[in-house]
Amino acid sequence: MSISNYKLQTNVRLHPVVLFQIISAYERRPKSAKMSVGTLLGRRDKGSDVIEITNSFTVQHKEQIVGDVEQFKLDTQYASEMFELNQVTYPQEKIIGWYGTGKSLSRSAAAMHTFYSRECGDFQPLHLLVDTTLRGGRMTTRLYCAVMMGVPGGTKGLLFTQLPLLTMDTEGDESIALRTMQKYALHPTKQVGRMLPELVHVVDAIRELAVKLDLVLRYVNDVLERKRRPDNSVGRALHDALTSVPMMDAESFRLMFNTNVRDMLLSITLSTMIKTQMELTEKLSCLPDH
CATH class of the missing domain: 3.40.140.10 (Cytidine Deaminase, domain 2)
Known part of the structure; x- marks a missing residue:
């Protein structure tokens, strides 16, 4: 061995x-x-x-x-x-x-x-x-x-x-759970935390992305105006991030985003209907026979 x-x-x-x-x-x-x-x-x-x-x-x-x-x-x-x-x-x-x-x-x-x-x-x-x-x-x-x-x-x-x-290594569900635990660990409350709907997490993720983009733009502007010395490692990381995203116009991105949102809403609706049906079936099965 x-x-x-x-x-x-x-x-x-x-x-x-x-x-x-x-x-x-x-x-x-x-x-x-x-x-x-x-x-x-x-x-x-x-x-x-x-x-x-x-x-x-x-x-x-x-x-x-x-x-x-x-x-x-x-x-x-x-x-x-x-x-x-x-x-x-x-x-x-x-x-x-x-x-x-x-x-x-x-x-x-x-x-x-x-x-x-x-x-x-x-x-x-x-x-x-x-x-x-x-x-x-x-x-x-x-x-x-x-x-x-x-x-x-x-x-x-x-x-x-x-x-x-x-x-x-975190996947979608795990990352949401970890962020929720981190949030209540940094800001503890007496009330028990609950998982928020998917759209709320999407909004929070977009806000975090906007803050990070603002930091990147601030760094790029400072380098162009010679207020900050450029860092090669940061430049390569930004280049890799930009080249990893496929190029598309605003209209194509809007259509893709709206389609994904509709699919997600449809999945939420179907899961809610299935849950309701299972609850009704469970209650009906517990009814006494007459």
Whole structure:
């Protein structure tokens, strides 16, 4: 087993829902357990340098000390059954490693690596370590892979090497939820927050875009008037952003925007009708027979 499966350019995308699942598992762990462990699920292509960690589930385990030796037992049957159930709903997700909570790697990391090496098949398992002690007011998240080391014909062991480029990846629904949580975290209120309609989020996103465009225009004008020294990295970033947007006239953009808005309103109307129909069906089914 070598580190050849992973490159320094490997981009690991961690979805926020995984962190929330790990935090929830740690908060709900048994009183006798010092840590929480579980299986990481995601997508990984052989011909791509992108790995996505999209889901996880907790695996039951036991920690006990026999003499001076700390023993760690993982419920492998429970892990297999949970993965089979997850495959029914998300068949595209495969096992890509495991997670653990704590400030540093535990002594059970080698045993966990041995088990998940069989579960991951041709790929090395990843190990996600989440520090739930909040040292320094932050929740540190690190990613490791194991490298076999030792003398040929002699004693061999595992060296856990940290993988770089651990990034957060958010999709539409996740980004809306994160922005809502950030809003109420910065401006706490006694009332419980609620998710606003889709059009309200569109308006807020347009306002944020207008503020960012104003900053860009201010920077460009200052550079043209020689009030600020130009930065090549900023110029290249602006060039990439402008060239990534297809060129179209105002009328074509208006038609495309209005069409998308009508599609969104139609989807909202249909989902509301389906929800109402389900509620009526549920109430009718609860009526007593006469």
